[in-house]
Amino acid sequence: MSALQEIKQLKRQLKVAEEEREILKRRRRTSRETVSQVRLYQRQPVLFRIITMCRVLRVKPSSYYDWLSRDLSDQQIHRNQSELLVKAAHNETKERYGADRLHAHLSEQGHNISLYMIRSIKEQHGIKCRSHKRFKVTTDSNHNKLVYPNVLDQKFDAKRPNESWVSDITYIWTNEGWLYLAGVKDLYTKELVGYAINKRMTADLVCKALNMAIKNKRPNKGLIVHSDRGSQYCSHAYHKTIKQHQFIGSMSGKGNCFDNAPIESFWGVLKNELVYHQDYKTRFTAINDIISYIELYHNQTRIQKGLGYQSPRQVWFDYYRQAA
Numbered sequence: 001m002s003a004l005q006e007i008k009q010l011k012r013q014l015k016v017a018e019e020e021r022e023i024l025k026r027r028r029r030t031s032r033e034t035v036s037q038v039r040l041y042q043r044q045p046v047l048f049r050i051i052t053m054c055r056v057l058r059v060k061p062s063s064y065y066d067w068l069s070r071d072l073s074d075q076q077i078h079r080n081q082s083e084l085l086v087k088a089a090h091n092e093t094k095e096r097y098g099a100d101r102l103h104a105h106l107s108e109q110g111h112n113i114s115l116y117m118i119r120s121i122k123e124q125h126g127i128k129c130r131s132h133k134r135f136k137v138t139t140d141s142n143h144n145k146l147v148y149p150n151v152l153d154q155k156f157d158a159k160r161p162n163e164s165w166v167s168d169i170t171y172i173w174t175n176e177g178w179l180y181l182a183g184v185k186d187l188y189t190k191e192l193v194g195y196a197i198n199k200r201m202t203a204d205l206v207c208k209a210l211n212m213a214i215k216n217k218r219p220n221k222g223l224i225v226h227s228d229r230g231s232q233y234c235s236h237a238y239h240k241t242i243k244q245h246q247f248i249g250s251m252s253g254k255g256n257c258f259d260n261a262p263i264e265s266f267w268g269v270l271k272n273e274l275v276y277h278q279d280y281k282t283r284f285t286a287i288n289d290i291i292s293y294i295e296l297y298h299n300q301t302r303i304q305k306g307l308g309y310q311s312p313r314q315v316w317f318d319y320y321r322q323a324a
Contacts, residue, residue, distance in 0.1 A: 025086050040053050082113045096273040096302075098129050104309035129272075147235035148249035152226040156262055158188035161319055163220035165193065167209065167227045168263040169201060170270075172290065174280035181290065182209035182232075184225075186217070188319070191299050192310035194264065197287050203235035210241055221246030228252045228260055233297045270298075 077193070089102055097105060097124055105117045121127070158164045164187040172179040180201040196205050199218035216319025225247045227233040233251065242249045252259030274293050280286040303309045310318070 079117070082111075082117055083121050083125070085111055085113065086118055086127070087125070090122075090127050094273070095129060099310065100305060101303055104305075108303075108309075111153040124282045145231060146239060147229055147234060148251040150253055150259060151248055151250035152259070154259055154261075156187055158186070161186055161188045161316055162217055162223055163188060164224040164226065165213065165219075166260055166263040167206065167225065167233070168260055168267070169206065169230065169232065170267040171201075172280070172286055174283050176281075176283050179283050179286055180205060180272055181204045183263060183266065184209050184213040185266055186312075187262060188267055189316045190262075190266075190304055190307055191316065192294050193247065195294060197290065199283060203232045203237050206232045206235075207237050207241055210238070214241075214245060219245075219247075220224045224250050226250040226252070226260065228257075229254060242299055269292075 012264060029293070085106060086102060089106055093102070093105065099119045102119050102122075103113070106113050106118075152164060153163070165185060165186045166185050167182065169180055169182045172181060177199060180198055182196045182205045183192050185191070186193050193216055194209045194211070196208035196212065198205050206227075223245075227235070227243060227250075229251050232238065239249070257264060270290070270293065274289065275286075278286070278289065280289070299312050301311050302314075303311055305314050
């Protein structure tokens with residue numbers, strides 16, 4: 001053998017050795033089964049020869065080609081498709097749905113994915129709901145104004161729309177300062193039937209929210225309207241509205257937040273799903289965002305477990321369609 005031929009042979013051996021070393025180095029980075037590794041490396045920017053990879057990884061070339069030609073099982077195809085659908089639904093619902101509501105959402109769209117698989121996919125891919133920040137007291141019950149008795153008394157299972165409403169005030173922080181949101185929620189449909197937003201927490205704020213609810217739903221006399229004992233709800237203007245429409249006023253026991261739990265629950269949902277994930281520069285931006293959430297999402301499309309995985313508006317329509 002000439003010196004030139006010997007050099008060429010050494011170069012070939014060196015190239016093979018470098019290739020083998022690179023294959024082994026990459027092998028340590030993955031826990032995939034051996035045959036799968038061959039296919040994985042084949043897709044890498046640095047392409048290795050199949051015969052070299054099989055030798056280094058101790059896989060028969062025939063085994064690799066047999067594995068390569070195999071079709072995916074129906075179960076794996078279903079899993080792959082389900083992963084895409086769950087990720088799409090998670091994004092579509094703006095990361096607000098847990099496994100139960102994702103399951104209901106996908107079932108409504110005609111997709112047959114088990115709750116177990118959805119939970120498995122969420123865990124595997126780290127898919128989590130939005131979820132928390134800043135606290136501000138909104139209830140001032142240290143006053144001598146008129147207080148209604150607790151007529152509602154935690155009877156939250158209404159039998160029809162406009163039977164019982166609950167109301168409260170919450171707060172939203174912006175870079176321009178606090179915003180206050182007064183809301184009125186129907187206990188049957190879970191819809192936010194009225195609301196008002198302002199930078200000041202006044203009696204006018206709660207009156208506007210109640211008047212919006214009255215205008216939207218036109219309830220009959222005898223409706224129970226429940227709130228906490230905050231000074232805004234004990235104002236003359238608020239009591240006048242209750243009396244004018246012949247509603248029944250009701251107020252929580254002093255310091256008992258559980259008496260108004262349904263509206264408190266809504267505030268938690270609003271903040272976990274929207275507010276805590278925003279950095280509002282202006283009050284105007286926050287107001288638009290909150291109104292869109294209430295009108296276009298919560299009332300119209302947000303399915304709830306307590307409503308049989310329906311939205312508030314669906315429940316409202318179903319009730320009056322059956323009553324007709």
